[in-house]
Amino acid sequence: MQVRSTQHEVQSTSYREHRTIQYVRILFLLCTLYFVLGTASDAHAMHITEGILPLAWAGFWFLAAAPFVAFGLYRLKKLSADDLSFKPLVGLMAAVVFIISCMPIPVPTAGTCSHPAGTGISGILLGPAVSVLVASVALLIQALFLSHGGLSTLGANIISMGVMGSCAGYVTFRGLRLLRINMTIAGFTAGLFADWATYLTTSAELAAGIRGDSPFLPLFAKVIIAFIPTQLPLGILEGAMTAGMVVLLHKKRPDLLVKMGVV
Amino acid sequence: MRGQKSDERGQIVEVRYVIIVVFVCLLSSIFYSLSAMAAEKWQGVDESVVQKIAMEHGREAHAPLINTDQGDMLLFVFLLAGAVGGFAAGYYWRMLTERRSGDSGQPAADAGKGRH
Numbered sequence: 001m002q003v004r005s006t007q008h009e010v011q012s013t014s015y016r017e018h019r020t021i022q023y024v025r026i027l028f029l030l031c032t033l034y035f036v037l038g039t040a041s042d043a044h045a046m047h048i049t050e051g052i053l054p055l056a057w058a059g060f061w062f063l064a065a066a067p068f069v070a071f072g073l074y075r076l077k078k079l080s081a082d083d084l085s086f087k088p089l090v091g092l093m094a095a096v097v098f099i100i101s102c103m104p105i106p107v108p109t110a111g112t113c114s115h116p117a118g119t120g121i122s123g124i125l126l127g128p129a130v131s132v133l134v135a136s137v138a139l140l141i142q143a144l145f146l147s148h149g150g151l152s153t154l155g156a157n158i159i160s161m162g163v164m165g166s167c168a169g170y171v172t173f174r175g176l177r178l179l180r181i182n183m184t185i186a187g188f189t190a191g192l193f194a195d196w197a198t199y200l201t202t203s204a205e206l207a208a209g210i211r212g213d214s215p216f217l218p219l220f221a222k223v224i225i226a227f228i229p230t231q232l233p234l235g236i237l238e239g240a241m242t243a244g245m246v247v248l249l250h251k252k253r254p255d256l257l258v259k260m261g262v263v
Numbered sequence: 264m265r266g267q268k269s270d271e272r273g274q275i276v277e278v279r280y281v282i283i284v285v286f287v288c289l290l291s292s293i294f295y296s297l298s299a300m301a302a303e304k305w306q307g308v309d310e311s312v313v314q315k316i317a318m319e320h321g322r323e324a325h326a327p328l329i330n331t332d333q334g335d336m337l338l339f340v341f342l343l344a345g346a347v348g349g350f351a352a353g354y355y356w357r358m359l360t361e362r363r364s365g366d367s368g369q370p371a372a373d374a375g376k377g378r379h
Contacts, residue, residue, distance in 0.1 A: 047309065048309075048313060049313060049314060049324040050324060050325045050326070050327050050328075051322075051323065051324050051325030052313060052314070052317045052322050052323075053322075054322070085359070088358040088359050089359060091354075091355040091358075092352055092355035092356055092359060094351070095348045095349075095351035095352035095355065096352055098348045099345060099349065099352065102341065102344060103345075104307060111304045111305065112304075112305065112306055112307065112308055112312075113305050113306065113307045113308070114307065114308045141344075142344075143327065143328075144328065144329055145329060145344070146337070146344060147327045147329075147331050147332040150324075151327070152325075202313075206313060206316065206317070209322075210316070210317050210320040210321075211320065214320070222316065223312065223316055226308075226311075226312040226316065227308065227312055230312075231308075252359075252360045253359055253360060256359065
């Protein structure tokens with residue numbers, strides 16, 4: 001009787017996995033169709049540009065970001081002293097975040113370009129503290145050499161992409177996994193929320209910094225609405241990328257994910 | 264048995280939710296993008312959203328400290344950044360996943376574990 005029920009459990013689990021894979025394939029197909037069916041022509045991307053925020057706000061965001069970066073450094077030292085295999089994972093994630101966050105992607109339905117953040121995946125795999133550090137390094141290099149973001153707005157960009165993106169990705173993934181949600185769906189949702197959290201925070205930073213005497217909320221809403229046509233679909237793409245990377249790493253190095261407490 | 268069935272139903276509902284969300288997102292992005300289509304095409308959101316709204320409130324972007332946005336210089340630095348980033352990602356990916364010949368199936372990254 002017990003053997004039968006175990007067999008049934010195994011069958012139903014593989015059936016569920018098969019069905020989930022089919023749904024994920026449909027999801028990828030929809031995303032691909034969405035990007036292919038649009039029209040195409042020159043590209044650029046995002047982060048708050050140099051000089052946009054007043055000095056007081058720029059300083060405030062630097063002060064707000066500093067403890068997170070310092071804690072990230074401390075965690076990196078501690079974790080890499082405990083386990084040598086942590087360093088290559090940090091190197092991989094640093095490269096991934098850097099590439100993803102300076103990769104302008106045209107969004108056909110909006111007619112604009114933007115980029116995913118990549119901090120959802122690094123938040124899941126490295127933990128939010130080290131992910132903030134990785135994002136800070138990527139943002140610094142981009143501000144210095146790629147005319148992408150700015151040095152005066154670095155603190156604000158660290159808070160939005162590094163802190164909020166990483167925390168949203170980490171908390172969403174862990175929360176969904178605690179609820180025993182499938183890893184692919186948890187990864188997808190984490191990537192989606194990390195992207196949207198980043199742009200929600202950017203909207204708040206921008207509205208707070210430039211509003212002058214105008215009320216905060218209407219301007220905040222205006223910025224969010226202006227971001228929606230681009231970031232809504234881009235968040236879906238980031239979700240798909242995050243899910244794909246978590247699943248791939250789980251296939252290749254399940255032990256690493258167990259060690260990092262991801263699964 | 265009942266628990267399993269309800270679990271399966273839950274999974275189906277979950278995945279359906281994802282697909283519905285995707286459809287709603289796509290439809291709403293098309294709806295909201297009608298005004299954006301009239302503007303200059305393929306601008307980054309830094310120009311089309313951040314700088315545009317900031318300018319309406321009297322804030323203008325400054326030139327970056329090291330201004331690489333001149334002629335084809337930006338293309339070059341982006342290409343260089345992509346190449347270096349891609350190389351680093353590939354290098355660390357191999358380090359994490361490649362198994363050394365003669366090793367007990369341990370990936371290269373774990374081979375030096377414990378050696379401080």
